[in-house]
Amino acid sequence: MHKSGFVTIIGRPNVGKSTLLNYIMGEKLSIVSSKPQTTRNNIQTILTDKNSQLIFVDTPGIHKPKHMLGEYMVKVATDSFKDVDLIVFVTTPDVTMGRGDEFILEQLKEINIPVFLVLNKIDETTQERVAETLKNYSEKFNFKEIIPISAAKGKNVDKLLEIMIENMPEGPQYYPEDMLTDVQERFVISEIIREKALRLLTEEVPHGVAVEIMSMKLNDNNKYNIEATLFCEKNSHKGIIIGKNGSMLKKITKYSREDIGEFLKIKANLKIWVKVKKEWRDNPFLLNELGYKKIKK
Ligand SMILES: Nc1nc2c(ncn2[C@@H]2O[C@H](COP(=O)(O)OP(=O)(O)OP(=O)(O)O)[C@@H](O)[C@H]2O)c(=O)[nH]1
Ligand SMILES: [Mg+2]
Incomplete structure (x- = not known):
């Protein structure tokens, strides 16, 4: 059965x-x-x-x-x-x-x-x-x-x-056997970057972070070129995320690149941009744009 x-x-x-x-x-x-x-x-x-x-x-x-x-x-x-x-x-x-x-x-x-x-x-x-x-x-x-x-x-x-x-009922195989998830590769990659920000940053800074993958292309050397934007809520947060001489952003990029390579089974070049979107966590339009969709009261 x-x-x-x-x-x-x-x-x-x-x-x-x-x-x-x-x-x-x-x-x-x-x-x-x-x-x-x-x-x-x-x-x-x-x-x-x-x-x-x-x-x-x-x-x-x-x-x-x-x-x-x-x-x-x-x-x-x-x-x-x-x-x-x-x-x-x-x-x-x-x-x-x-x-x-x-x-x-x-x-x-x-x-x-x-x-x-x-x-x-x-x-x-x-x-x-x-x-x-x-x-x-x-x-x-x-x-x-x-x-x-x-x-x-x-x-x-x-x-x-x-x-x-x-405890499962008798039923069919709903999905092909090699399918592991219904989320897109790009989503997993944006989440890997957000995870590094959550782990490396403190206090309220990481909770105001959202990540968008801007482009992802396989180059001639069989490596992915990935560009991502990391959004935060305040100018002061942007400074913290970039860090002294860019040290924090370098760390976030390095750890993300390692995990992304492991996930894709192909090495990746990663460039992360940091941008401020003020109060996006309370803005229905921005929430929607960042992938947190379908808010209904
Ligand atoms: N000691 C111990 N720590 C654990 C165990 N399971 C998870 N953790 C830790 O608990 C923390 C939270 O784990 P998550 O898996 O992110 O928890 P979550 O329930 O998904 O959290 P949200 O996504 O915020 O709702 C991480 O630091 C984990 O490493 C466990 O069995 N033992
Ligand atoms: Mg969780």
Whole structure:
């Protein structure tokens, strides 16, 4: 029997949703950083096996939005609850449930789709704490399965995958077996650059960053020439991103180029321009232009 279905991975920001997805895929398709609100779009990936196909949706962390970009992110995440076969709710061993998780579970009570509780980052804590957290959470919601894992270390993830497949309905292979994701190459490259900015910059600067790939061409030496623009919100941020004698931008470019080469399996030349788009995170027109589309109140 062939099983297939759609699985959305949801939770608060920074709990490790994208790390989990990348581990499952064995490929880095979704960016990861230690800062909350890293993922901004729903990213769909496809895991095909002989007898099953799972389509995963990595979503932005659900949080109380402070600007229009945040509203967009929460909307795409909650939209992913619809039309899926399974919801994987990821959280961390915090013992008691915070307002953020309570808010998410309130919304899940309204819909009739099985929910798995995945307790991530168990490598960071004790077994007692894990047990206590699981007890407290299971009193608040009727989870179909409860699985403690470490996405970073890959602990128990194979088990989780096995149970996910068991819970899928009988169904066809929706996508060709060699298709890993529905996002475009250009999107992954822009995300790699944004990830480096998120990792290397501090405070509010990286959260106001957006990246657009301006051109991407294969040159005569079988290398890609890529030009990208990194947008930020303020002139002062532009200075920080470029850094003293261009040192920060050089770092962002170097690390991005390495990861892009690995992703494309072809070396790349990369040129990044830095531009200011004032307050773009609260401007519907600019949000749309930067790829954060379909804002509906
Ligand atoms: N110790 C430990 N850290 C982890 C684990 N999984 C993820 N992390 C770290 O947690 C941080 C956040 O990981 P992400 O995968 O970006 O989290 P996310 O839930 O996708 O975050 P948003 O996209 O902001 O919603 C990163 O620094 C990861 O390296 C884990 O199992 N153990
Ligand atoms: Mg993420």
